[in-house]
Amino acid sequence: MSKGAKDTVTISLDAMGGDNAPVNEVAGAVETVRNNENINITLTGKARLIEGELKKFSYDSSRINVFNAEEIITMDESPADAIRKKLDSSLVQGIKLCRSGNADGFISAGNTGAVMAASLFTLGRIANVSRPTIGSRFPTEKGITVVLDVGANVDCKPAHLLQFAVMGSVFANHIYNISNPTVGLLSVGEEKSKGDAVTVEAHGLLQKSGLNFIGNVEGRDIMKGDTHVIVCDGFTGNIVLKFAESVLSLLKSKFKDYADKSIFNKFKVGMAYGTLKNILKDFDYQEYGGVPLLGVNGVSIIGHGRSSPKAIMNMAIRAEQMVRAGINDIIAEKIKDINQFITKSE
Amino acid sequence: MSKGAKDTVTISLDAMGGDNAPVNEVAGAVETVRNNENINITLTGKARLIEGELKKFSYDSSRINVFNAEEIITMDESPADAIRKKLDSSLVQGIKLCRSGNADGFISAGNTGAVMAASLFTLGRIANVSRPTIGSRFPTEKGITVVLDVGANVDCKPAHLLQFAVMGSVFANHIYNISNPTVGLLSVGEEKSKGDAVTVEAHGLLQKSGLNFIGNVEGRDIMKGDTHVIVCDGFTGNIVLKFAESVLSLLKSKFKDYADKSIFNKFKVGMAYGTLKNILKDFDYQEYGGVPLLGVNGVSIIGHGRSSPKAIMNMAIRAEQMVRAGINDIIAEKIKDINQFITKSE
Numbered sequence: 001m002s003k004g005a006k007d008t009v010t011i012s013l014d015a016m017g018g019d020n021a022p023v024n025e026v027a028g029a030v031e032t033v034r035n036n037e038n039i040n041i042t043l044t045g046k047a048r049l050i051e052g053e054l055k056k057f058s059y060d061s062s063r064i065n066v067f068n069a070e071e072i073i074t075m076d077e078s079p080a081d082a083i084r085k086k087l088d089s090s091l092v093q094g095i096k097l098c099r100s101g102n103a104d105g106f107i108s109a110g111n112t113g114a115v116m117a118a119s120l121f122t123l124g125r126i127a128n129v130s131r132p133t134i135g136s137r138f139p140t141e142k143g144i145t146v147v148l149d150v151g152a153n154v155d156c157k158p159a160h161l162l163q164f165a166v167m168g169s170v171f172a173n174h175i176y177n178i179s180n181p182t183v184g185l186l187s188v189g190e191e192k193s194k195g196d197a198v199t200v201e202a203h204g205l206l207q208k209s210g211l212n213f214i215g216n217v218e219g220r221d222i223m224k225g226d227t228h229v230i231v232c233d234g235f236t237g238n239i240v241l242k243f244a245e246s247v248l249s250l251l252k253s254k255f256k257d258y259a260d261k262s263i264f265n266k267f268k269v270g271m272a273y274g275t276l277k278n279i280l281k282d283f284d285y286q287e288y289g290g291v292p293l294l295g296v297n298g299v300s301i302i303g304h305g306r307s308s309p310k311a312i313m314n315m316a317i318r319a320e321q322m323v324r325a326g327i328n329d330i331i332a333e334k335i336k337d338i339n340q341f342i343t344k345s346e
Numbered sequence: 347m348s349k350g351a352k353d354t355v356t357i358s359l360d361a362m363g364g365d366n367a368p369v370n371e372v373a374g375a376v377e378t379v380r381n382n383e384n385i386n387i388t389l390t391g392k393a394r395l396i397e398g399e400l401k402k403f404s405y406d407s408s409r410i411n412v413f414n415a416e417e418i419i420t421m422d423e424s425p426a427d428a429i430r431k432k433l434d435s436s437l438v439q440g441i442k443l444c445r446s447g448n449a450d451g452f453i454s455a456g457n458t459g460a461v462m463a464a465s466l467f468t469l470g471r472i473a474n475v476s477r478p479t480i481g482s483r484f485p486t487e488k489g490i491t492v493v494l495d496v497g498a499n500v501d502c503k504p505a506h507l508l509q510f511a512v513m514g515s516v517f518a519n520h521i522y523n524i525s526n527p528t529v530g531l532l533s534v535g536e537e538k539s540k541g542d543a544v545t546v547e548a549h550g551l552l553q554k555s556g557l558n559f560i561g562n563v564e565g566r567d568i569m570k571g572d573t574h575v576i577v578c579d580g581f582t583g584n585i586v587l588k589f590a591e592s593v594l595s596l597l598k599s600k601f602k603d604y605a606d607k608s609i610f611n612k613f614k615v616g617m618a619y620g621t622l623k624n625i626l627k628d629f630d631y632q633e634y635g636g637v638p639l640l641g642v643n644g645v646s647i648i649g650h651g652r653s654s655p656k657a658i659m660n661m662a663i664r665a666e667q668m669v670r671a672g673i674n675d676i677i678a679e680k681i682k683d684i685n686q687f688i689t690k691s692e
Contacts, residue, residue: 141599151534154542188497188584196500196581219588223596235542236582238534240589242565247593250569253487258624272618278604 008038009320012103013312015045016072016090017110019305022046025109026053028312033063035313039320042103044069045090069093075305079113083121091115095122098298105299105319107290109307115300116152116293123298126328128335131156132295133164133234134302135171136241140225144176147186147222147230150291151238158202161185161231165211166334167294168229174325175318181228184217186236192216198233206231209338251276289318294331299323354384355666358449359658361391362418362436363456365651368392371455372399374658379409381659385666388449390415391436415439421651425459429467437461441468444644451645451665453636455653461646462498462639469644472674474681477502478641479510479580480648481517482587486571490522493532493568493576496637497584504548507531507577511557512680513640514575520671521664527574530563532582538562544579552577555684597622635664640677645669 013029015022022045029041040063043050047068054064071089073082083092091110095118097103108115112134120132135148148164149156165183172181185203187195192203194216206213217227222240232240255276259269290303290311299322303315359375361368368391375387386409389396393414400410417435419428429438437456441464443449454461458480466478481494494510495502511529518527531549533541538549540562552559563573568586578586601622605615636649636657645668649661 139596141596154534186585188500188581196579199581219585219590220592222589223592232585233542235534235545236585239532239565239578239582240586243568243586243589244565246566246569250485250487268617268620271614272622274614276618276622 008040009104009323010040010042010102011316011319012042012044012067012094012097012106013316014090014094014106014108014110014115015043015050015066016069017108017305018303018307018312019075019109021109022050022053024307024309025312026050027057027309028307028316029064030054030057030059031309032313032316033059036317036320039316040064041316042067042094042097044094044097045072046070067093067097073111073114075111077111077114079111079117082111082114083118092118092122095119095298095300098300099123104323105301107301107303107312107315107319109290109303109305109312109315112151112302115302119293119296119298119300123296123300126295126297126332126335128339129167129295129331130163131160132293133167134291134293135164135168136237136291138222138241138244140223143225143228144172144178145222145225145227145230146172146176147232147237147241148294149232149234149237150241151234152293153234154238155235156198156233158198158205161198161202161233162205162209162338163295163335164231165206165209165213165229166338167331168231169211170327170330170334171292171294172228174327174330175321176228178228180212182226183211183213183229183231184215184221184227185213186219186222186230186232187216188218190216190218202231289314292318292322294327297328299328354386355451355669356386356388356449357662357665358388358390358413358440358443358452359662360436360440360452360454360456360461361389361396361412362415363454363651364649364653364658365421365455367455368396368399370653370655371658372396373403373655374653374662375410376400376403376405377655378659378662379405382663382666385662386410387662388413388440388443390440390443391418392416413439413443419457419460421457423457423460425457425463428457428460429464438464438468441465441644441646444646445469450669451647453647453649453658453661453665455636455649455651455658455661458497458648461648465639465642465644465646469642469646472641472643472678472681474685475513475641475677476509477506478639479513480637480639481510481514482583482637484568484587484590486569489571489574490518490524491568491571491573491576492518492522493578493583493587494640495578495580495583496587497580498639499580500584501581502544502579504544504551507544507548507579508551508555508684509641509681510577511552511555511559511575512684513677514577515557516673516676516680517638517640518574520673520676521667522574524574526558528572529557529559529575529577530561530567530573531559532565532568532576532578533562534564536562536564548577635660638664638668640673643674645674 015025042065071086133149290301293300361371388411417432479495636647639646
């Protein structure tokens with residue numbers, strides 16, 4: 001499955017997915033091929049609309065293809081219904097291009113649940129993976145922290161958390177080049193005995209997993225950046241992720257309220273704003289290239305509905321990295337190892 | 347249990363609890379009696395140490411008492427062990443003063459788990475309350491939001507979440523003067539069907555509860571301030587609370603990194619810092635007067651280990667409000683009503 005550094009990687013891009021589709025998707029595709037000589041893009045969606053947008057740019061037309069798909073899955077549709085009924089949607093067709101080998105990876109800024117469901121249904125799971133998971137990078141004081149699961153699995157068993165830890169470690173190792181990444185278990189206290197029933201049991205599994213497990217970490221540790229991979233159930237992870245994303249909006253609103261109080265405040269905020277913006281760009285999820293769905297038999301990345309063209313490009317680059325690293329083969333190997341290890345030691 | 351506006355309320359204060367005890371506790375006690383003519387304080391702890399600190403201030407000595415207690419429960423002790431073995435600790439003795447009627451409420455910046463355990467053990471639960479809960483106020487774009495549970499109960503049943511909603515509503519109504527407070531259920535999507543098994547079932551209970559239930563809210567909604575009371579299990583709530591508390595430290599660290607890059611940056615950050623500090627004071631948990639333990643048969647409030655004298659005073663004021671409002675009688679009434687309602691409608 002992996003490709004050499006010079007082979008061209010083709011990424012299928014759901015052109016109708018995001019809030020501003022297909023405008024940002026088309027601009028993102030153009031930005032991608034302009035800046036990455038070994039990534040080609042296939043845009044899936046309403047061909048006439050897409051081609052209308054493409055006309056606004058000059059680019060190497062041999063590197064962006066359009067694959068017509070007439071249907072659109074909207075943000076508020078039920079994922080299960082949508083992927084069953086809308087087989088000719090840009091989302092489903094984009095993933096099918098991966099299965100048929102016409103694309104190497106898929107990216108979408110569309111309905112998260114639908115991307116998960118269609119990826120799982122169309123591509124299947126990697127052997128021995130019980131539950132595919134979504135990992136998200138968090139802004140930290142230093143270094144890289146990937147939290148998973150952030151929403152694919154709301155009710156988890158201890159063994160699921162163990163598998164998330166394996167997949168997150170492979171991702172941190174092969175995508176962020178962190179050797180022997182540290183793994184923490186998100187809980188409510190550092191001691192092994194702290195946590196809900198699932199967490200306490202998962203702690204035991206992680207201890208004998210052979211991963212670089214450093215024990216429980218707390219909510220306050222996520223942004224410290226001392227732990228490379230933090231595992232939790234998708235209920236907790238999703239709530240923390242969405243909370244984190246809202247911090248930027250709260251700060252902006254607070255700055256605005258303060259500025260509105262007086263001309264002098266307005267001046268001070270004006271002085272501060274550039275600085276703040278610069279500092280807060282770590283909170284800007286556009287930079288991170290979307291969240292990967294790990295554990296499916298293919299490369300599938302989900303971005304924010306409001307992804308900018310740059311965010312789209314970053315998602316394409318992330319997908320390319322995952323393809324070149326052959327990340328799924330490595331996950332398959334590690335999951336096999338750990339399943340044997342856990343079974344043996346029990 | 348409630349007191350008139352002119353009666354004096356006596357608060358017992360664990361003088362050995364916080365990271366800087368008894369210095370901040372004693373200063374907080376003095377600040378309290380200076381600024382609040384109807385609150386008296388009884389400091390519990392090593393009398394010699396406390397009296398040594400008290401000598402540094404001039405204050406009305408009839409309004410601050412010292413109750414000697416020789417033992418200290420430290421932050422890292424196991425709560426269960428500590429409260430069993432250290433019966434003559436400042437923490438346990440402070441709560442006992444409430445049970446014996448020598449104090450009307452108790453506050454501590456000490457070991458959270460020990461305060462919870464000792465309060466529950468010594469004061470008991472309000473009739474029909476299954477699980478006492480800790481509620482915390484979050485900073486929001488506007489208005490007041492109380493999230494509960496934030497750590498007292500890691501594994502919850504749907505009926506527990508319902509009781510948290512009742513206690514949170516009473517608190518929001520009688521302490522923050524919000525009539526008919528809105529109640530949200532923290533989950534991973536707005537639809538009733540979204541969430542883990544416990545949340546989905548709790549949704550059904552809340553719908554027929556007679557509370558002002560507005561449905562599921564997500565992580566991003568916590569700081570919007572549109573919902574007065576948000577309920578969740580203590581595992582999720584604790585992780586989100588500690589994450590939120592770490593935001594301030596991340597921002598400070600980011601500002602410092604940026605300033606360290608150049609003299610010009612340093613100047614810009616210098617200009618911005620006052621503004622930022624002003625704006626971020628909403629993230630400063632010192633202002634909020636600690637977190638109340640709701641559902642125990644008495645008033646017990648827990649503060650941060652690093653509580654300042656001002657934070658201690660705010661805790662004493664909050665305890666006084668809870669005593670004057672007779673909040674536990676109201677909780678007892680509402681919990682009885684809701685238990686009957688739920689039983690009837692099933």
